[in-house]
Amino acid sequence: xxxxxxxxxxxxxxxxxxxxxxxxxxxxxxxxxxxxxxxxxxxxxxxxxxxxxxxxxxxxxxxxxxxxxxxxxxxxxxxxxxxxxxxxxxxxxxxxxxxxxxxxxxxxxxxxxxxxxxxxxxxxxxxxxxxxxxxxxxxxxxxxxxxxxxxxxxxxxxxxxxxxxxxxxxxxxxxxxxxxxxxxxxxxxxxxxxxxxxxxxxxxxxxxxxxxxxxxxxxxxxxxxxxxxxxxxxxxxxxxxxxxxxxxxxxxxxxxxxxxxxxxxxxxxxxxxxxxxxxxxxxxxxxxxxxxxxx
Amino acid sequence: xxxxxxxxxxxxxxxxxxxxxxxxxxxxxxxxxxxxxxxxxxxxxxxxxxxxxxxxxxxxxxxxxxxxxxxxxxxxxxxxxxxxxxxxxxxxxxxxxxxxxxxxxxxxxxxxxxxxxxxxxxxxxxxxxxxxxxxxxxxxxxxxxxxxxxxxxxxxxxxxxxxxxxxxxxxxxxxxxxxxxxxxxxxxxxxxxxxxxxxxxxxxxxxxxxxxxxxxxxxxxxxxxxxxxxxxxxxxxxxxxxxxxxxxxxxxxxxxxxxxxxxxxxxxxxxxxxxxxxxxxxxxxxxxxxxxxxxxxxxxxxxxxxxxxxxxxxxxxxxx
Amino acid sequence: xxxxxxxxxxxxxxxxxxxxxxxxxxxxxxxxxxxxxxxxxxxxxxxxxxxxxxxxxxxxxxxxxxxxxxxxxxxxxxxxxxxxxxxxxxxxxxxxxxxxxxxxxxxxxxxxxxxxxxxxxxxxxxxxxxxxxxxxxxxxxxxxxxxxxxxxxxxxxxxxxxxxxxxxxxxxxxxxxxxxxxxxxxxxxxxxxxxxxxxxxxxxxxxxxxxxxxxxxxxxxxxxxxxxxxxxxxxxxxxxxxxxxxxxxxxxxxxxxxxxxxxxxxxxxxxxxxxxxxxxxxxxxxxxxxxxxxxxxxxxxxxxxxxxxxxxxxxxxxxxxxxxxxxxxxxxxxxxxxxxxxxxxxxxxxxxxxxxxxxxxx
Numbered sequence: 001x002x003x004x005x006x007x008x009x010x011x012x013x014x015x016x017x018x019x020x021x022x023x024x025x026x027x028x029x030x031x032x033x034x035x036x037x038x039x040x041x042x043x044x045x046x047x048x049x050x051x052x053x054x055x056x057x058x059x060x061x062x063x064x065x066x067x068x069x070x071x072x073x074x075x076x077x078x079x080x081x082x083x084x085x086x087x088x089x090x091x092x093x094x095x096x097x098x099x100x101x102x103x104x105x106x107x108x109x110x111x112x113x114x115x116x117x118x119x120x121x122x123x124x125x126x127x128x129x130x131x132x133x134x135x136x137x138x139x140x141x142x143x144x145x146x147x148x149x150x151x152x153x154x155x156x157x158x159x160x161x162x163x164x165x166x167x168x169x170x171x172x173x174x175x176x177x178x179x180x181x182x183x184x185x186x187x188x189x190x191x192x193x194x195x196x197x198x199x200x201x202x203x204x205x206x207x208x209x210x211x212x213x214x215x216x217x218x219x220x221x222x223x224x225x226x227x228x229x230x231x232x233x234x235x236x237x238x239x240x241x242x243x244x245x246x247x248x249x250x251x252x253x254x255x256x257x258x259x260x261x262x263x264x265x266x267x268x269x270x271x272x273x274x275x276x277x278x279x280x281x282x283x284x285x286x287x288x289x290x291x292x293x294x295x
Numbered sequence: 296x297x298x299x300x301x302x303x304x305x306x307x308x309x310x311x312x313x314x315x316x317x318x319x320x321x322x323x324x325x326x327x328x329x330x331x332x333x334x335x336x337x338x339x340x341x342x343x344x345x346x347x348x349x350x351x352x353x354x355x356x357x358x359x360x361x362x363x364x365x366x367x368x369x370x371x372x373x374x375x376x377x378x379x380x381x382x383x384x385x386x387x388x389x390x391x392x393x394x395x396x397x398x399x400x401x402x403x404x405x406x407x408x409x410x411x412x413x414x415x416x417x418x419x420x421x422x423x424x425x426x427x428x429x430x431x432x433x434x435x436x437x438x439x440x441x442x443x444x445x446x447x448x449x450x451x452x453x454x455x456x457x458x459x460x461x462x463x464x465x466x467x468x469x470x471x472x473x474x475x476x477x478x479x480x481x482x483x484x485x486x487x488x489x490x491x492x493x494x495x496x497x498x499x500x501x502x503x504x505x506x507x508x509x510x511x512x513x514x515x516x517x518x519x520x521x522x523x524x525x526x527x528x529x530x531x532x533x534x535x536x537x538x539x540x541x542x543x544x545x546x547x548x549x550x551x552x553x554x555x556x557x558x559x560x561x562x563x564x565x566x567x568x569x570x571x572x573x574x575x576x577x578x579x580x581x582x583x584x585x586x587x588x589x590x591x592x593x594x595x596x597x598x599x600x601x602x603x604x605x606x607x608x609x610x611x612x613x614x615x
Numbered sequence: 616x617x618x619x620x621x622x623x624x625x626x627x628x629x630x631x632x633x634x635x636x637x638x639x640x641x642x643x644x645x646x647x648x649x650x651x652x653x654x655x656x657x658x659x660x661x662x663x664x665x666x667x668x669x670x671x672x673x674x675x676x677x678x679x680x681x682x683x684x685x686x687x688x689x690x691x692x693x694x695x696x697x698x699x700x701x702x703x704x705x706x707x708x709x710x711x712x713x714x715x716x717x718x719x720x721x722x723x724x725x726x727x728x729x730x731x732x733x734x735x736x737x738x739x740x741x742x743x744x745x746x747x748x749x750x751x752x753x754x755x756x757x758x759x760x761x762x763x764x765x766x767x768x769x770x771x772x773x774x775x776x777x778x779x780x781x782x783x784x785x786x787x788x789x790x791x792x793x794x795x796x797x798x799x800x801x802x803x804x805x806x807x808x809x810x811x812x813x814x815x816x817x818x819x820x821x822x823x824x825x826x827x828x829x830x831x832x833x834x835x836x837x838x839x840x841x842x843x844x845x846x847x848x849x850x851x852x853x854x855x856x857x858x859x860x861x862x863x864x865x866x867x868x869x870x871x872x873x874x875x876x877x878x879x880x881x882x883x884x885x886x887x888x889x890x891x892x893x894x895x896x897x898x899x900x901x902x903x904x905x906x907x908x909x910x911x912x913x914x915x916x917x918x919x920x921x922x923x924x925x926x927x928x929x930x931x932x933x934x935x936x937x938x939x940x941x942x943x944x945x946x947x948x949x950x951x952x953x954x955x956x957x958x959x960x961x962x963x964x965x966x967x968x969x970x971x972x973x974x975x976x977x
Contacts, residue, residue, distance in 0.1 A: 105327060125590060164331075165481075
């Protein structure tokens, strides 16, 4: 607000609430923040619910004990936490190369070509696939042929859910890398491959990581794919990837509906652990891959 | 520091190794791109394998029928198709609006750098919550919360088709609300990336001309990032179509479709989740038929979306 | 190498170390609980036998408790059971993906044929289904056959309907709408409930019929997912009524209705009444028996067995021996745990029949 002693600048640069444009700007900002808070309210509501119902079970014992039977005291979710991590590693091993290389194909080589369009559509249709279909497919292809439920099949089912998101967000991240960086590298004598791997990919890494984290977060929270492939195990992982394995999402599915209070509380605690786990993975990955400065 | 000698080594025509590596890499990239298509084809094949017999038996009656009765062999998915489209529409409308708003807040300098990072992680936390937990939250918290509002709206504005029934529990509104929350992180993250990819000089130029922040947003940022934002919406819609567990608990499993927000309904993915574990052979085939229909719907919507995109961005080429 | 590469490497090494550490912990503490007492007939060799089962979710709490208890006494037998639904359990068992299955609806002749007849059905435990309702001021609601079939048929839509008032003269039933709550997912619970309704009501038999999922005729009907979903809906929907397994009502103190049985008496849904229903049942040769409308004054009308599916012939002697020992334990000491978890112990007459069938497994 200009007083008599302050110099008056050109009219358009003054920040005065009397000015309609500024007023509109302020109002919109307030509205936007209001909507954002509204959008985030469910998150806090859910977290509150989880903490209230399962928070009191958070202790080291939770991670070192096996899942209890109905009506038993004590016990924990250790086998499920370990199992989830193992399946996540498996799924990443399958989905990261496939998703990122497919993204590289779409961003660097496909352009507007026919095959590129088809690949992109395939990715979009795959994102719309119900998670249960991924489980059913992995069941039909792997469990039936190996005649056994296995962690391996679970990893495949999870990877199927992850690949489309990684590919599509990866493509966007790669496309966002300014053309001039590619041209500069090529101009210096780098081959296509070197340009892509040494220049474009590292620059796009934060964006690709966003996609990976989104895919991972979703996959870790889905029950159906693992229910038909990895089943569950009440015991610690014994090194056999060809046998059923515990996981947090199936545990939550099993226990959350239990009429026995202790088990349903474990389910809430497991949900909390899962959310924190994803957050930790997220933060860890962001720490490892810092966003480069803007040009 | 690159010495003069190294300069000469760097800027030279590609070596034989480099050329061969390039060809291999190109081939590998094509291969993996094709692999994604093959994956979809394999899934479609698997679905069709089971759906085939059901398709022959039920043909088009499947689409108009409203009865799902495994004992009598009657299968119809009209309520589910309508339910999927209806709930996803609301989720996209609300989720798209909120998602883009959040993306704007995360990228247009409303918050400090650190604040943006924290908020970004907070939003991504929404994606970390398991589907089952959303379903439970919907039943324990959301439905009781909505009940008084729904009752009031039904009483006073019951004539309006959107409010024409009572809210007895799960239904379109809780399902759409939870769907909105679940697709929010996807839309926000992808839209944010799109907005962050807009060259800063465009915004700087606009600010330099005296535009307010929201003027820059509406006239520069959103139009430039529109392609990416649209992509975000399409991804979000796809996710909404496929959401399984939460909707199995919140859609209400009624073989009816009503425009009322408060009536129970059903979606294709929820139908699959609810019936698949106990399904016998005939029912599995019918369920696979329904799954095939869902895939076709997703494909159709994506094609429409791309056509719209092409028309809309025809004039925006060359901005970079 | 670049600094960020070093960070990445360090983080990965740390993660690897953590995973290895956890794995190391497991090897040291496998088979938690009491040291293995000299247990009868447990395989003496060092090798662990793993038995994998899947199927019905109704008996899952009891089975999980059984297998944990059995595991502490016999640390070299690992038994895993996952509730996937009776249908999926039968499919997995038939395809050889699991060692045993479990089903609330036994197996149909077609399903047995698909398994090439290499299956023996073993009733392991039993339970009953109750009608829970949400009417704040009404205790011990009594529902006649006409009443509860009418409610689910959608013919009785208000709580103060004369047909309901007839059986509840001392209670003032409100004028609220009735919201019948059913299962939205296919389930053995629905199968048993609708089977009973078909047995007591011609209209139901001709209408929705019996099935793991049926078309519910009531206009106001709402579906909940799984037992807990239905229970939660009932708790939160005033004026609602739905069918759930007894254990869900018992652990949450949900008001449940007294039902009229075949003898015309109104019976409270206690475990004793349900056990009375099962006591009169004649088990046929293949042990598939349904108690759709039990006789007896004190019998509760909706009770059922639940079966474990085992092969008649296993290719692997150590596996079949381990399974037989396990099943015998479940039929013996295991039955003592039933009441604690709100299941029904098998009557003596049934247990002896099942034990004989278990002996026949190779």
